[in-house]
Amino acid sequence: MASALVAAGLVLVACGNTNTDAMHIPPAGQHADGEFWRLMNQQSLDYEYFETLQTLWTVSDVAVLGHIVDVDRGRGLGGQKRGGATAETIIAEFNVDEVIEGEPADDSKVRIDIELFKPSLVDVGDLADAVPKQPVLVLLQEASQELMGVKIDESGAERDPDKTLYLPPTTKAIFIKLEGDVVTPLDMTPGPFEKSIGATSLEELADEIRSF
Numbered sequence: 360m361a362s363a364l365v366a367a368g369l370v371l372v373a374c375g376n377t378n379t380d381a382m383h384i385p386p387a388g389q390h391a392d393g394e395f396w397r398l399m400n401q402q403s404l405d406y407e408y409f410e411t412l413q414t415l416w417t418v419s420d421v422a423v424l425g426h427i428v429d430v431d432r433g434r435g436l437g438g439q440k441r442g443g444a445t446a447e448t449i450i451a452e453f454n455v456d457e458v459i460e461g462e463p464a465d466d467s468k469v470r471i472d473i474e475l476f477k478p479s480l481v482d483v484g485d486l487a488d489a490v491p492k493q494p495v496l497v498l499l500q501e502a503s504q505e506l507m508g509v510k511i512d513e514s515g516a517e518r519d520p521d522k523t524l525y526l527p528p529t530t531k532a533i534f535i536k537l538e539g540d541v542v543t544p545l546d547m548t549p550g551p552f553e554k555s556i557g558a559t560s561l562e563e564l565a566d567e568i569r570s571f
Contacts, residue, residue: 395427395489396535396544401478406529411555413571418528419498421461422568423471424561425454426494430487433474449477449486456494459565464501464523473499473525491535496561498532498568499525536561
């Protein structure tokens with residue numbers, strides 16, 4: 360579903376996934392960056408599932424290490440979720456500290472715009488206030504205006520229409536280090552994918568990706 364994912368921008372199934380204890384994401388009081396990921400987990404998403412990190416990399420254009428520095432309102436996708444609410448996205452501004460693999464477009468070696476689903480019950484301002492300070496490693500696909508199905512400059516966010524927009528191929532394409540482990544904070548459900556990762560730090564994970 361990777362091509363369908365990029366064509367639609369993102370694919371949404373349902374909302375209401377608020378059991379953060381089951382996903383082992385500490386609240387803000389226990390972990391400095393836990394609030395952002397807790398808020399982002401209040402929505403169930405349907406992305407393509409990849410068995411291994413290597414297969415995920417085969418559909419990705421770039422792998423970068425850096426920091427989320429801001430969050431802005433994205434766009435309405437036109438579809439509807441349960442309850443009749445329109446699916447919306449956010450644009451995460453991402454400062455690139457290191458390009459691990461791939462060749463980012465235009466000036467994206469410095470900053471990348473990443474589109475993610477916004478949980479329907481979460482305010483963009485709350486996400487912006489909770490932007491994590493920790494480094495994040497992310498695998499991304501480029502999204503052209505044609506593939507997105509809408510003109511990028513019609514996004515709710517004010518952004519340069521000539522600047523490349525990026526999408527994660529799956530919720531498991533975003534990695535952080537949490538309590539001594541490398542985890543995927545948007546989907547911490549254990550499975551074969553997690554067993555394919557031998558890294559215990561983002562640096563080791565970067566080395567794994569470079570080895571493919």
